Amino acid sequence: MNDPDSTTALGVKAPFLVRVRFLVPGEPLPNRRDGWQPEIPFRMQTGDNFLISMPVDLPPGRNIFQFELSDAPSIDPEDQRVVLLEVPFFWQTVP
Numbered sequence: 001m002n003d004p005d006s007t008t009a010l011g012v013k014a015p016f017l018v019r020v021r022f023l024v025p026g027e028p029l030p031n032r033r034d035g036w037q038p039e040i041p042f043r044m045q046t047g048d049n050f051l052i053s054m055p056v057d058l059p060p061g062r063n064i065f066q067f068e069l070s071d072a073p074s075i076d077p078e079d080q081r082v083v084l085l086e087v088p089f090f091w092q093t094v095p
Helices: none
Strands: 015-023 038-045 063-068 082-091
Touching: none
Parallel strands: none
Antiparallel strands: 015 038, 015 063, 063 082
């Protein structure tokens, strides 16, 4: 993660929040608060690592990776979302 404008004038890194989830087309969508990794958005700073675990039950085929980022950390989840991005991808496993 690198956000070049996430530092203050004094060079102090500003925090932001990140979380992800995987969706399977054709299956019911989870509500807005379920299925996220981590459940509570991960607080990080520019340059921090954010590891993602692929769900063990993710079926092969077309799926969606959903990514949520907020550079305005807030306690209220309704105020957190700044960017919500969906990335379609093809998941293939080897027997």
